[in-house]
Amino acid sequence: MHVSADFPDPFEPNKTPVIRSLLDITADGFDHRAVSINRRNPGGPAFARGLLPRGQETGIAICEQSFDYGTTLQYAAPPRGLFHKTMLHRLGDWLAARLAGAPGPDLLVAHKLTIEGIAVRRAATRLNLPFALVIQGNTDLKILAARPDLRGEFRRIFHDAAAVLPFAPWALRGVEARLGCRAGPVHMMPCPTDLDRPLTPVVGDGTLVSAFHLRNLAGKNLAGLCSALRLTARQGHRLHLSVIGGGSEADLAQGRALAAGLDAVAFEGPLGRAALRDRMHRATGFAMPSHRESFGLVFVEALMAGLPIIYPSGAAVDGWFDGLPFALRVDARDHRAIARAMLALVRDEARLKAELARWQRSDDARRFMRPAIADVFGRGLREAIGRGRSAQA
Template identity: 30%
Template sequence: MTVSWESPRLRVGFVMLHTSPLDVPGTKDAGGMNVVVRAQAEALARSGHTVRIFTRRADQESAPRVTLAPGLQVVHLDAGPARLLAKAEHEPVMVAFGAQLAAELERDPVDVLHAEHWFSGIAALPVARQQQIPLVQSFHSIAVAEESEQPGERPESPGRLAGERRLAREADLLIAVSAAERDTIIADLGGDPERVRVVPLGVDTELFRPCAKRECAERQDWFAHGGRAEVLAVGRLHPLKGFDLALDAVAQIPAEQRPALRIVGAPPPDGDEYARELHEQAARLGILATTAFEGALRRTDLAERIRRATLVLVPSHTETFGLVALEAAASGIPVIARAAGGLREAVLDEVTGLLVTEEDPAAWAAAITELLGDPERMAAMGAAARAHALTRSWSASAEELLTAYAGLLGAHSAA
């Protein structure tokens, strides 16, 4: 890649105030954002760039600096109590975090600062301006007002709606993970289309792969001896993810055809009530015997669980992209997803899976039954899904990010 500034090797600082790249996705407030940032950071470091990820210390045990790979460090900054905070508790620590970030960057500067989520952006904005560092902003999710009828994530703290709009106006570059997110940034936040860039996500196609010959044989033997098909739903146990819809849908399938449902993920720090409601719902629907709540899994275990599944469900009310859909595709597993947000781009309807427009559990039950009853169609979708995933890599995603940085740094240098 050709770049226009003096040194092609960049010093990049990612800012992740409220969640750590060291956290297991599906636990705490860790999710797709954590996977994306870490994967892009690792790809940048492999290319010879120096990357630091700044996050808040959430426990007493974490070392000040953790080296993940040559050229890649996680830096823990002290801001607020050294304990896990609910998401809504992070807004009051933004100023203290920004002060620690400023001190760190004065000692060891970066060429570009890339904030992830609005907490990070508001904390980093004054630092970037004071030290004349270009600020890149990624939102990963964009809140909708409490009174809005539009589906989406409600603001967890008072400043979010105004904070996101401010960042859309003032950050030097806005990175979206899908065309759907780009449209939302422009329409809802007032972002300048000239400063919004879509950087497609990648997927680890070696970790997320189809079943090997032995694994496939074990699955076929399971079916031959009367074993149930398994549908999988993955994510933090948060109402936005729509796991209640998955339970209702599976419950509507006649018992003799009903697949087992496995829900992989743990509640965020303030999400125990929804997790409890899901267990109660499964009991009320009479499907406890065929439903498993597996908690969060490490990436290697999640990859194994996905490739052993028959179908993956993504019933989220909205997603900026829906990374698990691409991970399922890489595993050769068809996906049934809600036709919302970036999921319309993550799933190729009727090719790598199905998109469901209705909220009605009966529509979801029909889609599940339809695919489970047509193994040949499922196999064709799985093959198409794998082929699609092979066109996406984290190295390519990082190259797109570098191209975006190059344009920004060139303009910043000229200014």
């Protein structure tokens, strides 16, 4: 039984498909069910009523609906983290009540430490079940930093989990720096993508590309890319950047304002999956020094499409490509570092793409393909189930 706030469902169909993909690629070995959760602000009186016990009821659910993968739930919780633990404990009580008294799951899975983990550990404790934990760096580290008052709760979740599956090495390091190193098993697991078939790198068209929805242009650091382009222009280098991704007219206007005076920046609009892959294959390099990024599938998709990448330190895929020349790590706050990396992608294109072509044929590259990810995820789940059974014996 998976509990995730990042699962496409009838209430929020446009959420990232990563968690759903993990279930799909391991469906031959597990009977997966999901509880897709959506927080809703209940308002003043409703919130007050939700804090009061009502017999055996938890008072947590606003609306509940079945869908193909299980159940989707809108649950009551105020914004800005108010009563964060209280309301997620209520969610855990709801989950325990739902699963009690019937043939239940062998394992509960929380798809973030600092949100779903609170509810899942509560339910697992009440049901005497093991639980596994997926760590997503962006949200988890943000909440860990913002809520030192819940450090004890988070520490218990992290260390009590029967298995932990982080998306990236930097995310695990950040959690362990705050909560201590785990004694239990950890399975490092990249996110799966449908664009995981390698395309042999070719000489590109001279453009660097970035890909994101324009509503996210601040987090994806379009401002930093534009500042870097202005710097390279002053140094006598004319680089071209194409931004792939849709957005509203207001989003596009904001992007054009950030790129004011830079005729080397083009906004190409949204592309379908196959077209995105083809567009990246024709380019020279990929640059997206995001300020925050839990994993960033597009970096792996760019590498598989034959593009060397620029990625941010302490975010996204940091730790997966250490020492590899075609993956350039930069401080997202330093436009000079971004500029140097952009120049390197263009100047050293042939060498970097030759190194990338060799990597694409390696076992290291295969770990980012769906069969290998399914193996890691499946092993982590089986190990957690086994540890739970051993503890109950």
